[in-house]
Amino acid sequence: MKYALAFCFASLVLFACKQEQEPERGTNRQETKEEKKYTRFKGNYNNTFNDLHNLHTEAALRKGIPPLACRADTSKYMTRLKRIPNELFLYKTDSLAYSIPYLTNDASDLLINICANFRDSLSRKSLTLYKPIITSITRTDEDVAKLTRRNVNASDSSAHRYATTFDISWRRFEKVDTRGADVGTDKLKLILGEVLHDLRERDRCYIKHERKQACFHITVR
Numbered sequence: 001m002k003y004a005l006a007f008c009f010a011s012l013v014l015f016a017c018k019q020e021q022e023p024e025r026g027t028n029r030q031e032t033k034e035e036k037k038y039t040r041f042k043g044n045y046n047n048t049f050n051d052l053h054n055l056h057t058e059a060a061l062r063k064g065i066p067p068l069a070c071r072a073d074t075s076k077y078m079t080r081l082k083r084i085p086n087e088l089f090l091y092k093t094d095s096l097a098y099s100i101p102y103l104t105n106d107a108s109d110l111l112i113n114i115c116a117n118f119r120d121s122l123s124r125k126s127l128t129l130y131k132p133i134i135t136s137i138t139r140t141d142e143d144v145a146k147l148t149r150r151n152v153n154a155s156d157s158s159a160h161r162y163a164t165t166f167d168i169s170w171r172r173f174e175k176v177d178t179r180g181a182d183v184g185t186d187k188l189k190l191i192l193g194e195v196l197h198d199l200r201e202r203d204r205c206y207i208k209h210e211r212k213q214a215c216f217h218i219t220v221r
Contacts, residue, residue: 041197043190045170048197049216051206056159056219059206063220064104064162068140071100081163082108084137090115092174093134098147099160102138107164107220110205114168114218117195128180130188135215136160136167159219168192171214192216 041048065077074081084101086093090112093101103111115132122129139147139160159165170189175182196216200207208217 036201038198038201041190041194043193045189045193045209046211048193049200049207049209051200051208051219053157053159053208055206056165056208056217057157059219059221060159060162060164063106064159064164067161068138070140070142073140074100074102077163080104084108084111084134088115089176090119090131091134092131093137094169096137098143098150099137099139100143102163103166104163104220107166110199110218110220111166113204114192114195114199117198118192121191121195122183125191127183127187127191129176130173130183131176132192133169133172133174134166135169135213138163138165165217165219167210167213167215167217169215170209 065080068074068077081102082105084093084103086101111134118132119129137160139158141161144158144161170192171185173185173188196205196207196218199205203221205221206219210217
């Protein structure tokens with residue numbers, strides 16, 4: 001009798017352990033999700049920032065507004081758009097001859113994140129502060145038509161038409177503290193590249209390194 005009770009007790013213990021180790025029937029096994037490993041920017045602009053046109057366009061269609069026929073059409077989408085000031089302590093916009101200073105809320109937030117992170121990076125490196133220069137933002141159909149007459153390579157299917165996309169120059173920066181030591185353009189471009197690489201790795205945006213236009217072409221995801 002004593003051995004029978006001991007055997008039953010051992011069987012119950014083994015059964016309980018097995019129940020703890022195995023999931024109940026009808027339930028899915030919990031999958032262990034591997035954490036994404038972020039990489040450092042190595043300075044190769046063309047290979048790192050080479051998101052193709054279709055990726056920018058797909059994101060723009062998903063996140064943006066319908067294309068605007070003319071500049072007055074912005075009034076139809078004011079709840080979904082933010083006007084980008086000509087100049088803040090974080091950035092400066094160019095003359096914008098062929099675009100208008102409006103972005104969707106998400107794209108505006110991305111722009112501020114990029115410029116704030118750029119300034120923070122300069123501060124951490126004890127470098128003189130500079131502002132990135134925004135060279136193109138949202139294009140209406142009228143803007144596209146004017147640009148196409150001036151530049152035969154301009155695309156009428158650009159992601160700029162959906163208020164999700166902007167260009168930041170990598171050739172020109174505005175010095176904030178004129179008394180500080182100059183920082184070379186190549187160094188400033190590298191720091192901006194590090195900032196953009198980090199945000200791209202975190203799936204915040206698509207980026208194309210434009211050599212002829214000397215800018216980073218950026219679309220919010």
